[in-house]
Amino acid sequence: MSFPYRTLMVQGTTSDAGKSTIVAALCRLLKQRGVKVAPFKPQNMALNSAVTIDGGEIGRAQALQAIAAGVPAHTDMNPVLLKPSSDIGAQVIIHGKVRGDMNARDYHQYKTVAMAAVLESHQRLLAQYEAVIVEGAGSPAEINLRDRDIANMGFAEAVDCPVILCADIDRGGVFAHIVGTLACLSESERKRIIGFVINRFRGDIKLLEPGLDWLEAQTGKPVLAVLPYLHGLYLDAEDAVQAVQAERGAFRIVVPSLPRMSNHTDFDALRAHPEVDLRFVRKGEAIPPADLIVLPGSKNTRADLAALKEGGWPQAIARHLRYGGKVIGICGGFQMLGAQVHDPHGVEGEAGSAAGLGLLDMETELTRDKRLAQVTGSCAFADAPVSGYEIHMGVSHGGALAQAAFHIEGRPEGAIGKDGQVLGTYLHGLFDHPEAGRALLHWAGLDSQHTVDSNALREASLDRLAQACAPLMDRLLLPD
Structure with a gap:
């Protein structure tokens, strides 16, 4: 033709x-x-x-x-x-x-x-x-x-x-x-x-x-x-985000809808899971009880960290962990889990530092160079492959990184806290791989054999x- x-x-x-x-x-x-x-x-x-x-x-x-x-x-x-x-x-x-x-x-x-x-x-x-x-x-x-x-x-x-x-x-x-x-x-x-x-x-x-x-x-x-x-x-959305997911399953995941949240397509596979109730919580809304809290990526980590604190999330997360809940931080959300986020060059605004949530023993320094990579590897906490992509400006360091969340192309990536309740990673698209998505949800407490094949659904x-x-x-x- x-x-x-x-x-x-x-x-x-x-x-x-x-x-x-x-x-x-x-x-x-x-x-x-x-x-x-x-x-x-x-x-x-x-x-x-x-x-x-x-x-x-x-x-x-x-x-x-x-x-x-x-x-x-x-x-x-x-x-x-x-x-x-x-x-x-x-x-x-x-x-x-x-x-x-x-x-x-x-x-x-x-x-x-x-x-x-x-x-x-x-x-x-x-x-x-x-x-x-x-x-x-x-x-x-x-x-x-x-x-x-x-x-x-x-x-x-x-x-x-x-x-x-x-x-x-x-x-x-x-x-x-x-x-x-x-x-x-x-x-x-x-x-x-x-x-x-x-x-x-x-x-x-x-x-x-x-x-x-x-x-x-x-x-x-x-x-x-x-x-x-x-x-x-x-289909992958360009920018708009659905505020609330209709309740369909018993396993509840909540995500703070931060002002500069990026790559919320990370959650598309979770939306499609028949046993998951995914909810984005906007500013001013009550933070509901959950099985898993996920801190999303951010285009401005320190500003979104301030918004997180203003919204009462640190107290809600502490209560969530006290009752045995799990937390995942992705990219900027991972950086927020540490003790400090430093921006000495003013990459995201005025130069300075901000106290993180202190849930992982690490600190992050924002850098002018952006890491862009498509990666594959395996989960450190389960026998499952993982694939995803990295888009971030910043380098994290500290004792928490000794217990990696993933093994990516021969190197450790991310971190799992000593108590096993907190996981952080720079990888976007974590839940898109069917086996990795199932392993992550199992780690978070969902005992299910169901998988979501994002590629098949998209096609x-x-x-x-x-x-x-x-x-x-x-x-x-x-x-x-």
Whole structure:
């Protein structure tokens, strides 16, 4: 099959309109039809990231889209990644490597440099793939960001590619979203929109058809597809986190929803476990009793540690341990378990130190260099393999590390406390490996033979998503 577009971009009327999933679906459909395709997002702002085959860091959504396309994730697929470290600043990552921290105003001036990186990556992908499916960011109608835009129409205009505009009908106001977005665009930008996709529809399509007819008459552009609301998909989220998991099992796991929590995709496999009740506890909510408390990764360890203390978590964790509960700390959460977190270089803000929770005999010094690695190994507390990835800035040292949690490629990794109740590690994706996930839950107190195969669930969801989006592909393949 030949695909009529070398580069096709999917933009949305709002954030979370479905851009990521539509790009993933198109990548999977093209793969199924024998087209060598790559995903691409010029600029991504997200705290969920993945390590690539070339040793860099990209947004988690682009790594998922690469899986959909059946190709290795590469830094060219997301050349600019912004990881917020405060309300007005972010770590800027170009071609997978940290360039520094910038506030919003400084980054706006830096966009000319970022755009050069974006165009370089796009050209490299075009040289290797038959088609590139591009995901926009936020909305092209954000007038205040139009100057030097590299994420939406600024990119589309620079490479002269067609655009699909998608909107989420489940939010309400879908027709206003679409017509209002068009009104905010320039004439040349409106012309490059080839049609609309209405996403997350549930109900009787006959009741929607008068609105579709009006929209096409009003804009002169076709509705390419109306996509259904798909329940129960197992797909890596770009950034949004579900606050509360419906109670389904007897084994309760609670996670503090910290202000700069990163890589909450670590918990996707736990969400899918039929015997686990996973709950994210937000600021101000009561901390419920639990079998296991997991401290998540963080983009700003000291700030999130302060938020943890403000929320009363140290007292809740002490009570939890007193009654025999278990605690796991992942990456930044691991660093919080120690006695001190030192930031002598001001990596995450003002230089200084902060007292940790004192649950592991170790201290951490934050460093300017970031470790990025995909790793495999085995559990030290069970006969089970483990795989995952490391994304962290900091080195931990102390007596606790003598009792490792894992053996990774010939070296000890992480720590288990002397009492056997506290485990810390720098490995993300711990629960994704079925055997490692079962071993960790058994260590925490869940006596179950059930395993969750994250890869199988993800592949099945991508195929289901692709099937739902097949009508969109059919429309794209129609001659003009």
